[in-house]
Amino acid sequence: MPLIRERKKLNDPQLILLSAAAGRSGGSLMPLPDSIAGAGDRATRAITALVKQGLVEERETNDAASVHRDDGDIRYGLFIAEAGLAVIDTGRDVEVEELAPVVPKAERQSKSAAMIALLECSDGATMADLIAATDWPPHTTRAALTGLRKKGHVIERGKRGEETFYRIAAAA
Numbered sequence: 001m002p003l004i005r006e007r008k009k010l011n012d013p014q015l016i017l018l019s020a021a022a023g024r025s026g027g028s029l030m031p032l033p034d035s036i037a038g039a040g041d042r043a044t045r046a047i048t049a050l051v052k053q054g055l056v057e058e059r060e061t062n063d064a065a066s067v068h069r070d071d072g073d074i075r076y077g078l079f080i081a082e083a084g085l086a087v088i089d090t091g092r093d094v095e096v097e098e099l100a101p102v103v104p105k106a107e108r109q110s111k112s113a114a115m116i117a118l119l120e121c122s123d124g125a126t127m128a129d130l131i132a133a134t135d136w137p138p139h140t141t142r143a144a145l146t147g148l149r150k151k152g153h154v155i156e157r158g159k160r161g162e163e164t165f166y167r168i169a170a171a172a
Helices: 012-023 041-052 082-087 111-120 127-134 138-150
Strands: 056-060 067-071 074-080 155-160 163-168
Touching: 012 041, 012 056, 012 074, 012 082, 041 056, 111 127, 111 138, 111 163, 127 138, 127 163, 138 155
Parallel strands: none
Antiparallel strands: 056 074, 067 074, 155 163
């Protein structure tokens, strides 16, 4: 099986974050290295890019030092992925099958587009359906519904038994 040996083009903050995570036993990006900790937006952009490239992944954690964000009672941390380890060349080879497949940009569907597609169905979608389709936490999903309303979508809310469902109202 072919092994990945190619480096992705990363900027200095991204390399610092990956190197620090690779050096930790759990692979956590948190706490941020001192050289990045005060960087604010620069650090946020670096982390976002690493997540988008599949080099870092968000997972549940119980380690207080590794927490990146809380969602109710669940705490999430950011951890270096196998692809991230391969990119910074820690001496570990990664098989191609372990990496997420790259989907051509034309074939990708944004999470917002997936949400709209569900809401356009005649049965609509429950909050659980929307959360499952987007992999967003509930508060982000509700904020996305608000964002769709602000963009001009008329979103109806109804009940099916005990479940609340949402759908985009048909155009007149």
